[in-house]
Amino acid sequence: MQNMLTLISNVFRLGNASKNVLLIGLSKYVDLTAPPAPATPRQPPLPPGTRMVVSARSFADFTPQASFPIKKCDLHRLEEGPSDEALLTREQGLQYYRTMQTVRRMELKADQLYKQKIIRGFCHLYDGQEACAMGIEAGINPTDHLITAYRAHGYTFTRGVAVREILAELTGRRGGVAKGKGGSMHMYAKNFYGGNGIVGAQVPLGAGVALACQYQGNNQVCVTLYGDGAANQGQIFESFNMAALWKLPCIFICENNKFGMGTSVERSSASTDYYKRGDYIPGLKVDGMDVLCVREAIRFAADYCRAGKGPIVMELETYRYHGHSMSDPGVSYRTREEIQEVRTKNDPISMLKERMLSNNMSSVEELKEIDLEIRKVIEDAAQYAISDPEPSLDELCNHIYARDPPMEVRGTNPWVKLKSVS
Template sequence: MVMIKICFKSVMAASLVVASRSYADFTPEATFDIKKVDLHRLEEGPPLTATLTREEGLKYYRTMQTIRRMELKADQLYKQKIIRGFCHLYDGQEACAVGIEGGITLSDHLITAYRAHGYTLTRGGTVREIMAELTGRRGGIAKGKGGSMHMYTKNFYGGNGIVGAQVPLGAGVALACKYLGNDQLCVSLYGDGAANQGQIFETYNMSSLWKLPIIFICENNQYAMGTSVERSAASTEYYKRGDYIPGIRVDGMDVLCVREATKFAAAHCRSGKGPILMELQTYRYHGHSMSDPGVSYRTREEIQEVRSKSDPISMLKDRMLSNNMASIEELKEIDIAVRKEIEDAAQFATTDPEPPLDDLCSHIFANDQPFEVRGATPWTKLTSTS
């Protein structure tokens, strides 16, 4: 009984301390040294310092924690056989998505491969919609028809399953931006495994000839589908792969490094200089997909070392705490709120109805009159509605 009273008093005291601190007690803005990037065909690169406001820091922290917790919940639901099929998780790479979004605007365009859950969130999707899509439910962001690999929002074109095929599609989006003259650009993402695809080099060539406003970003998470970059690529300097296209190699585990590099790349594109290539050196904690345990081609000790030394969330958290930009209690409150959001979304994703069979052929076209579609047999008829 005494112990309970002491614990209760301790909690109350901590709450009073938090309550007594106002926003004025925190540092509103701080400047940090960041790693120098490697340059290709450029005389100058992004700055060596980055300014972070308290508001930005809290936003980045919440978003990265949301992506992390969402992916861990997806892992759990997959192992319970509630999520089925392909599922590629993004935990460990959160600084890439959040940093890129910090360097462009939502009016810009983005296309990526199948490791797309994080970008679906940063592009405006909700945790609830993403989790419901993973479980194939009607309330999913693609109405339960896309699953893990095929999610879309405004100015976000997926989530694409064919390795490397999203890169030429991204160039098409960039061509549209140039044609319309709207000062927008396209970010086209691919992994180190896709970097050897011929269609990527064809896209480099056309984009350079036409000076398209496109940022090619190679998320180099070191192992592709399960083979280290050293064993699969004669040249592991992916930022130089564009040859005649300028390139930069960036620490993809540092959200501020990624943000400043993206700002630099976006300014390059908007100035009419054409494409630029970014290599983000990052790391995935899970295997390539849920069918890959991820420890047959690397050791658990290696994964743990990256977690302990280079974790993107821990890095941002340490910066904010050491510069009095937030309190431990405040960040814990964010953690609790994020966990609740994830649990609520998971509950919805396991109880929301699956889409009915009658809906199978709907949403093929964006704007079209309803029309009849033959089903699996000549005598079954379905209707397609937009």
């Protein structure tokens, strides 16, 4: 078939004499004396606004998959760890790129909306850490469970929530994922339990979710995330102890982005080997800026938990480009040059892009087209988040109780002036 296409294209570039020669060669592939095939029905026109991209390269021109060396994980109480080589298909690479780029653009749009005073209150951005969210999602199943702290926008998206629902939640609108009542720190989805504002408090909750998985015997795991700033909380070590005693299928993950608020890990922790903090629990230290490294480590950890061996502790070494929150410029305790150096040398999106381009798994034009599509999605979502109405006062007490409204005592309850709907 490829030879036939080459011959056809050459026919239109040569003179009559040469055309005759090529047509003789073409007759090996096509019966030139056969009557023309009946005309196919005309395709309906594309919907208004639809862009049709014609690429000079076909999918067959790209490398379908490639294997990449990845940084070896540091191990604690483990004889062997994840592979130091990762296989990536073209489809996976495009999916990872699209997801991480969407999270990046979404966070930059949130930054813009906050500075315009459209987003109010707390707002903790995730740009720079996209490989953690994408790598974790790629290494577990949709039926597995995940709970995290307040830097939650990226995980809300990878767990299946649309960008418009995330941005609308940030602006406090009715169409937000939590009906506009949660804001930046409190977003939820199926098998995703937030978005939690109290430092470290989600860790015992995650252990409880893992206990439910064990109790139900569903072969599922719970990924429980916390930051280096929460790593010294006592409730984390209590959770470690119970999870180890009961051999819970829990992956405890410390996202070490180097700073707890404005305090570096060296100033806040006597030991910065967070993957060893479980002591009697095995641990892994992972390059959190490499999506493939995170994916392979999570797969290893999930298999470990599903085998009934109990919990495992992971440390993802990562970096946030913004400050702790939007009220923190992030340059008083670190320099702009330090941030720029990470962006230049160790950016998770750029790293994946370079791998794909250098191994002919995609083209610059294709990735640019994805970028344009993402920008359109983000802009449309932002317009929705601005124009969607705010929840009415009547909805203030709704969805507080899962089933029945609160019990009345002597004909009253805390929301007696408002109607509470479960």
